[in-house]
Amino acid sequence: MSHNNLLVIGFVWPEPKSSAAGSRMLQLIEQFQNQGYEVLFASAANPSDNTFDLNSISVETKSILLNDSSFDVFISELNPDVVLFDRFMTEEQYGWRVAEQCPKALRILDTEDFHGLRKARELALKDNVDVSVKHLYNDITKREIASIYRCDLSLIISEAEIEILTNQFKIDKSLLFYLPFLLEPIPMAIGTTAEIKQLPNFEARQHFITIGNFLHAPNYDAVLYLKQTIWPLIRKQLLPIAIGTELHIYGAYESQKVTQLNNKKEGFLIKGFAEDVHTVMQQAKVCLAPLRFGAGLKGKLVDAMQNGTPCVMSSIAAEGMFGELEHNGFIEDNSNEFVLNAVELYNNSETWKRKQEFGFKVLNERFNKTDFESGFLNRIKELSNGLKTHRQNNFVGQLLMHQTLQSTKYMSKWIAEKNK
Template sequence: MKPFSGRRAPRVLVVTRAVPGADSSAGERRLIHISAMLAERARVDLVSVGTDRPGDEPARIRALRVDHGVNVPYGGRPVDMVRTLRGRGYGLILVEAWDVAEAALPILRQCQPRAVLAVDTVDLHFLRDARAAATTGRPDPEQQARASRELETYGSADTRIFVSEAERDLYEGLPGAVTSSNAVIPIVVQEQSTASRAPRPGEVVFVGPLWHGPNHDGVNWFCSEIWGDVLRSLPASRFRIIGSNAWGYAMDTAALADCPGVTLEGFVADLSSVYAGAAVVVAPLRFGAGMKGKVCEAMAAGAPVVTTSVGAEGIRAVPGTDLLVADDPADFARAVVALLVDGHLAASVGAAGAAAVSRQCGAAVVRPVVHALLAGVQQRNVPAPERLRARRAPKLAVAAAWRLGRRLQARRQWASR
């Protein structure tokens, strides 16, 4: 659909950690889809508050504007969030992730007191952190305090957006959680024809950026505890690891490349050809949260998927029919081998998975949900003194915006260690 171009179009602001790109991750592709769908009914501006990914913004900004009708004011530089707020009245402000929202919401509330402030959880970070500590045996002493801040941030927003019904229900079951104005917008997948699939015998594929902790842990687990069993049954099998080690963060991947039959290929621009040639796609995730884009996108392409219960979380799919699910290493290996040796089973699982994920995550299904979010926005009635303070707020918020960008960069670098 074409972007909304009417004079009376409502205004929406999307606040992100960095300018999203379709070539980065499924999470960023989801944000692009949501922004584009909003732009079908509103005038959408997008600003980033992070500074950790310089150099690639111009191409991303052009794609957002030309392909999706989303404007990125002032080249997306972090300080320009305040300049964007000055003199513009937004009805809806959507903030990506709780850590961005924690610092940004006070500024946004002060500068745009009439706007409805929505936080996109992306996934429940406190759930991911708790699972990581339990799985790896490395507790984080700051985990509980960080979880409290995350929940407090959700509570301070007017609307919360979850990626699945499972995470919404989990949040609403917590003490003190806000149980109203909660929406669910899943991963968005493009409708694809599976007729062009030409799986190469023995080819097993993992897709995902290796800077993300659950991905790195899952690939190591697969190589050390599962892949050997696959090779003993099918010695000619190959395991391709596709995914960027983004932004230059150091990551111990040498051991992965030394495994027999394993190739660590890094970033691949055209994932459609990867999925078309994969005999099996694996998502061996031992911890994480949210809906896994790597699983949804592989299913949408018609590739048979083997994953864990964590990897299948939030997806309305039937294990054994739409995808195969195993948490034990031996069971996981048997599931991979079964799909490699039985082409009819692989084709059946791939076709069923594509149909299942389309019913939940297809653009035609998600679009009305996004439009309903915009239609439900009612500007807050703000007293005159508060409006006066809002006009003065940008002068006071410039330094805060700079600090926000630096804090986010420091957090990202710390998390990658």
Template sequence: MKLHKWIDKYNKRYCYKINSKFYRGKDRGYSNLYRFHPKFYLYYLVRITAIFVGFLILKKNIISEIIDSFSRKRSAFYNPDHWKQGSIRVQEIILTLFGYRYFVPNGILPLLKEKEILTKRISFDKVSNPEVSIIIPVYNQLAYTYNCLQSILNHPPHNVTFEILVIDDCSNDSTEHFFTHNTVGIKYTRNSQNQGFLLNCNTAAKIAKGNFLYFLNNDTQVTMEWLDHLTKLFNNEDVGCVGSKLVYGHGLLQEAGGIIFCNASGANYGRNDLTDRPRYNYIREVDYCSGASLMIKKADFDFLGGFDERYTPAYYEDTDLCFAVRNQLGKKVIYSPLSEVIHFEGISSGKIAKKGSIKNYQNVNKLKFAEKWNNSLKQHLKEPDLNHGSRRLLPNKRMVFIDNIIPAFDKNSGSLRAFQLLKLIRELGYHITFVPDDANKTQPYFNALTEMGVEVLFRYPNRPGMIRELSSTLEKADVIWICRPEMNIEFSWLFNKYPKAKWIYDTVDLHHLRLKRQAIQTKDKDLEVEAEKVKEQELSLAKQANFTITVTNDEKIILEKEGIQNVCVIPNVHEPIKKPKDWKFDQRKGILFIGAYDHHPNIDAVQWLVNEIMPEVWKELPNIKVTLLGSKPTIEVLTLKSNQVNIPGFVQDVSSYFVNHKIFVAPLRYGAGMKGKIGQSLAYKLPVITSNIGAEGMGLVEGKNVMIANTKDEFIKKILYLYQNEQAWSELSKNSLEALKPYSIASVKKNLQKII
């Protein structure tokens, strides 16, 4: 196993060095012969060694990579109209062996011969009122244009209607023939004379029907949900235009947003770096985004007069548009890493500005841009510090928030609370850098935080790498919010690095109290000793922190009795849940419980419920079924399954269970903190029977909004009573929402504001 990890580690590391060094050399004008420079020899040696050892130990990914290269007949990089098939195959094998194909994105489409393309058809649905007009300007390069369109077919947007406009700037290959004979549902327009990229786009914008204009280069290939992620960001009225993460065909990053310095020179942030570094994977405001994949409202584009024609034929027009959006419309230019587009940069115009080439307009238009935006550029950085430049437009208030995992908000109460707190803190104007203690980039929860605008530092390339990333990218921290005692100890070094930061210690629940209760229930003397040790840790941390957070007032009082004076209550957040149908008493049946079963109090509760409480209930009401909802059911839980006990496991949308079950029963015998399951049931107006421990800290009143039972006999009696008494059931249901008012978004947000 160690050898496998060693191969993966060094294989990736040295393939990155090979690709990064070579393509940076290409950016400086070196030819492909640069690959033979002696500085690459050591890198090649490590790469070949990794392949050799991988073959010896039958490492699947190594074997698959090499076999694929030998079977590859086509290439995404070599046009078969210009290269012989044998030459392409040999080059692909060699470049794979030496690491140049290691990062190539999965599913990338190979280039086809023009003759073959003319035998194929591309068809899109015709849409009369599209939300988005996809504008693709083209000049020759039919093989790339075809792949661009094919990638859109392969990855259609889920929730966005669109039209495609292809504007042909007098191509002299088979582009015109293909679009007039082989396509359906594409608006194809051919210019009478060559206009250049800028005027081409302006022409298309005039005939576009969409509410949004999306400019897409023809030398691109889109990926899954690329358009959905762009359009979502316009739900915020402050957003003016949005751009994608651009990835080179060879797999390294082209751009994670653009940076403009005070002299009008620009930089593609992250160019030729790894795409999966956390610093490139959060939504943020940027100076500009490349017109290779850029979206703007049509109304805003028209108001600004389109791309400024002083930049004709091309270059700086996209940067100028972004500056106009910010400085004239007062809106934000946003980079979205979730919208990923592969870009074969420079196919039409090259990558180096040479005299007489269109690329040379980059230098000419830079001067025009500098003159136009002279006053605005004074606010930009003088020094080409890319990391600082990338964070220049972040909110001034910065918070580091640390929890055990990226909040799995639909799986456990603690995660839901953390997710909601992050949302509220964002609304209070903070940029949040979230650090999951397990360092994992867990989906779909990573995307959910990213869409919220939170920067997540996941594993890169390992846990120490994540810590280095945190140290190198985080230039300041005003507040450091750390959950749970063990993580406050682990990340205590942060307070040496940021001594002026406000330290917030979030207990989540008092761990020592939960352990002590469990020890008493299970008569475990060793656990009692452990609980005392944890208590010492928790009290020590609470004394050091600027603020200590508890989730209930009960736990606040416990800490204050121990001499802790800096305690604030930030509870779970609960809002009434809208239901399509409010099922009545006689329409409902069954008993419901929900909980994450990697939490021992939940296991104990359902074992007690099924093994001891329900057998007595079934004697009188044998048809009652019990449903045990929740993630990660253990063997102990799964063995409870029977004709009378249903264990669905994790269910993403639990609404149907809460609206059709008659009562919620949570016989918790130990635990601590506020129980999210109780608040969740109240939010659905589902009457609750629980213990004092289940109801603690919520201010619930027996008989008004909850029924309390603490012994087996009490649970049996109250289940039988509430299950058959419509009046009592209706009273509890009616009063449920009133009990949640202290835990509303507005109430919790107000308390948060006082602390941070």
């Protein structure tokens, strides 16, 4: 039996230790491998010290060029059954080439998160107003939604984003597929298994933690917000009871503007890249995630729940995470209430233990990877078998493939000529 081939075109090489996006990509690759696909990962980005060794999980790799016809030769020889674009920017660059060289290949977009929604929230925060349609209809949204229409299927990580895309933008549900984080379940019963018992208990932990790639604008903004507003208030509430309590800030790619925020006297410590997120998360008592803009699902909350660390988070941080279930902490946007909740979690072992258990339950009931495998496999099979009809029914996609990609195509050809 011949294997199906998947080509992943990466915006960057996966870095699971640096970002949730890196972990997400490895989860998707595993899904396809479980379905018998041979996977090749290609990217025009430069690898870094944190790049995951894809060969170690039997994934071939290839460096490709932007705006270069060598990609056409490569993909036409590979002739993949499925092409997965990592974020809409990758589809913009390579989508027309894939469509021309391999018209029968199923084209899937992994949005990672709804970039246009994140941009809208950032714009609204700068204006100090609530998000409105004016913010949502930004240029990034237009580009991203055009990309969704040009693809046969888009993977959406959050139910909240599915709702916005279908209600606000009237995108047909046949073009979207809800696929959140795909995680190993935590052994049940909660709190009684040997594995859970190995986690440090309330008394064995100390300090607050926050974590996130510093290149990601919402994370940097949250660190500034912690520095200027949240942390001074927490310290004021905790002193003199918990003298010496610190906030540890972890994240890849800290720049000088991040490191200069470090202040030992204030207990505000920039720790930089975490070699092992599980170790640092298990040492901490409470995770803080006061994100003021952003989209998608937050990997830091998953890290916290997996390691039994309750959180205080903003509504944007919590979006799409809990469904109807109890949260693994408190959701609060008001800075004073946020601080009171953080202090309550830090001081009250009963509240802390209860919230920890809610976190285990959320992971098992909402992100158990086995709950999504068969549905995802079936959707890909359906699409592959009925691709012609599916594309005929997506007239807007045909329109955008014709119009937008002509301009992208000729711009790319012009750059290629210029580079000769």
